[in-house]
Amino acid sequence: MISAAPHIRSVANVVYWVGLIALVTSCGSPDADSDRRYLVMDYDAERERYETVESQIETLDDARAVSGDIAFLRGGGNLVIGEPAPQTEGEFADALRIENDNTPRVSYEVDGGRVTAWDFDSLLMLTLYHHLERAAFYFEEIGVGRDVVGQLPVYYAPSLSFIIPVNLLTDNAAYAFTMDALLFPRQMFLSDLPLAANRGVIVHEYSHAVFNRLVHGDARAPQYLVEPWPDAAINRMRALDEGVADIFGALAVGDPNFISPSISEEEFDIDRDVSRERHYTQELERTVVDGDPARFNPYILGSVVASTVWALRPHVDDTRLGRAVVDALVDFSTVGPAFDLSDFFDSLHAHLPTEAQPSACTIFTERLTAISEQLTCAE
Amino acid sequence: MRRMTGIWVLVACLFLNLPSPGAESPPGTDDEQANDEVPGDAADGPDGNDKADDDADEQEADKQDRDEAIRAAWAEIFAPPEEHRWELEAGLGLNQWQTAYGGRQQRRYGRMRLRRLWLDLLSTSMAVDFARHAPQAGPLEFTAQRAALTTAIGVHWWADRWLLGVDIEGGVLWNRRTIGNDVASHQFKPLVGAAARLGVSVYGTASLSVEYGQRWHPERLDRLAILQLGWLL
Numbered sequence: 001m002i003s004a005a006p007h008i009r010s011v012a013n014v015v016y017w018v019g020l021i022a023l024v025t026s027c028g029s030p031d032a033d034s035d036r037r038y039l040v041m042d043y044d045a046e047r048e049r050y051e052t053v054e055s056q057i058e059t060l061d062d063a064r065a066v067s068g069d070i071a072f073l074r075g076g077g078n079l080v081i082g083e084p085a086p087q088t089e090g091e092f093a094d095a096l097r098i099e100n101d102n103t104p105r106v107s108y109e110v111d112g113g114r115v116t117a118w119d120f121d122s123l124l125m126l127t128l129y130h131h132l133e134r135a136a137f138y139f140e141e142i143g144v145g146r147d148v149v150g151q152l153p154v155y156y157a158p159s160l161s162f163i164i165p166v167n168l169l170t171d172n173a174a175y176a177f178t179m180d181a182l183l184f185p186r187q188m189f190l191s192d193l194p195l196a197a198n199r200g201v202i203v204h205e206y207s208h209a210v211f212n213r214l215v216h217g218d219a220r221a222p223q224y225l226v227e228p229w230p231d232a233a234i235n236r237m238r239a240l241d242e243g244v245a246d247i248f249g250a251l252a253v254g255d256p257n258f259i260s261p262s263i264s265e266e267e268f269d270i271d272r273d274v275s276r277e278r279h280y281t282q283e284l285e286r287t288v289v290d291g292d293p294a295r296f297n298p299y300i301l302g303s304v305v306a307s308t309v310w311a312l313r314p315h316v317d318d319t320r321l322g323r324a325v326v327d328a329l330v331d332f333s334t335v336g337p338a339f340d341l342s343d344f345f346d347s348l349h350a351h352l353p354t355e356a357q358p359s360a361c362t363i364f365t366e367r368l369t370a371i372s373e374q375l376t377c378a379e
Numbered sequence: 380m381r382r383m384t385g386i387w388v389l390v391a392c393l394f395l396n397l398p399s400p401g402a403e404s405p406p407g408t409d410d411e412q413a414n415d416e417v418p419g420d421a422a423d424g425p426d427g428n429d430k431a432d433d434d435a436d437e438q439e440a441d442k443q444d445r446d447e448a449i450r451a452a453w454a455e456i457f458a459p460p461e462e463h464r465w466e467l468e469a470g471l472g473l474n475q476w477q478t479a480y481g482g483r484q485q486r487r488y489g490r491m492r493l494r495r496l497w498l499d500l501l502s503t504s505m506a507v508d509f510a511r512h513a514p515q516a517g518p519l520e521f522t523a524q525r526a527a528l529t530t531a532i533g534v535h536w537w538a539d540r541w542l543l544g545v546d547i548e549g550g551v552l553w554n555r556r557t558i559g560n561d562v563a564s565h566q567f568k569p570l571v572g573a574a575a576r577l578g579v580s581v582y583g584t585a586s587l588s589v590e591y592g593q594r595w596h597p598e599r600l601d602r603l604a605i606l607q608l609g610w611l612l
Binding site: 039041049050051052073075076101102103104105106107109111116117118119120121122123125156157159187191192193194197261262 | 478479480481482512514515516517518519521523554556558559560561564566598
């Protein structure tokens with residue numbers, strides 16, 4: 001009779017070595033993707049300038065398609081007007097769409113764990129995702145979880161043309177609330193840091209998505225577009241949206257003039273420096289009250305809001321300040337047509353640390369002269 | 380190349396200020412001079428006259444041979460285009476290259492090509508084209524250079540002064556990229572392509588043509604259009 005013992009020992013040997021190999025390969029060699037460092041363009045707060053740096057991108061699942069938990073990129077495409085005169089939220093959701101967009105195919109090389117893009121657009125798309133991830137991480141720190149915004153579609157280099165095949169959509173960045181998507185058209189005339197590589201701009205645009213979730217309840221159209229709101233309330237709400245986005249961009253990057261690396265103040269006469277002292281005067285209030293929302297410039301009053309909040313930094317650290325702004329926005333989830341900016345600053349004042357509230361009240365009453373009498377803290 | 384020999388003869392004539400074929404002989408180089416000879420200038424004595432005549436005849440024969448060579452060279456240079464066997468082309472074009480996001484951007488490029496015609500119809504050629512891309516992006520310093528070395532085989536047909544041609548090509552594409560202070564990286568990719576060409580000859584010695592083609596290399600399909608000037612040899 002042949003003994004079974006040698007065969008059993010052979011099988012055991014095989015199992016042993018297979019198991020050992022599996023153990024070694026699973027524990028000994030790290031996950032290649034999570035250890036990768038991507039060459040991107042990022043802001044160095046110490047040197048106060050943008051530089052190429054190696055940085056990890058933790059949430060990127062598909063580097064070639066630039067897709068991950070935070071966002072998925074779509075390339076090219078044409079912006080098409082769907083519903084020309086939307087009235088309901090459903091019609092607003094169909095107002096704009098992008099057709100003929102593509103899945104990106106980023107070219108890069110991997111050398112010693114470092115991923116370096118092979119062409120300019122690949123570099124910008126990887127940088128863009130990196131900054132979106134950093135924006136999401138920043139908002140997590142100040143109390144807005146990733147699931148609040150979710151995975152955003154981001155359109156890189158979409159175009160818009162009417163009748164003649166000339167692209168009219170260039171040199172800008174936007175959050176389109178009807179599509180719940182970010183748009184980064186191609187840069188054709190600006191010659192400074194591309195907007196898609198400007199981390200402050202990315203945080204600013206991501207902030208609009210956060211505002212949409214917290215204040216407008218993730219609606220594809222804000223209430224003031226589907227309900228009869230007074231023009232003044234619409235103008236104030238839009239200005240608040242822009243002002244809050246500017247303050248988040250400045251706080252996240254640590255640069256009060258985060259837009260200047262991409263859009264020169266001298267060349268384009270655009271002043272968005274939140275460290276510059278600005279006042280909400282009666283004259284400005286008249287433009288808010290009398291202004292037609294179709295022509296109202298929300299950035300002027302928005303810069304007042306942002307600079308007033310920035311002025312609180314000596315009295316409260318940036319993280320707590322950001323949390324206070326988020327908490328103030330959460331209070332506006334039930335905002336109605338009677339909305340006034342004093343309501344926002346009252347809410348912000350209430351969410352600030354107790355030791356910072358007196359100083360905050362002083363700053364609010366000094367700068368927001370047009371609404372100082374409505375501020376609760378001033379009573 | 381016989382055409383090249385003719386070219387150098389022509390260059391020599393231009394520098395030595397010798398007449399081109401078909402032109403009147405420059406003054407003082409033909410029998411006029413002999414007719415203008417002053418009596419008494421000839422060498423003295425009957426033997427001297429014979430020697431002088433022989434020398435004059437030899438010089439005349441040399442001059443006729445030289446004039447004939449010059450005329451032949453000019454005839455070669457300005458021969459009908461289909462009789463030329465070589466063509467050296469240089470051009471500037473636009474490459475609608477396929478980007479990483481799927482759209483297309485236009486980039487300028489330059490090219491030089493040396494073409495050989497066979498049997499009045501077939502053509503083979505080698506070409507080098509090159510492009511540089513350095514977008515203005517403030518602190519983001521990015522530079523990319525591309526060069527392609529290709530060989531092509533095709534059909535080129537001259538109808539009077541007009542040319543119609545089709546090529547298929549294959550070769551290698553070289554990319555060089557620098558980001559900021561990063562060390563430059565290189566990359567080689569194979570490529571294949573096809574192009575169609577429409578041209579016209581100028582005085583049989585030059586050509587002006589436009590060419591449109593598509594070129595595929597891994598993950599990208601480029602469209603190229605080029606305006607080129609050719610020298611028919």
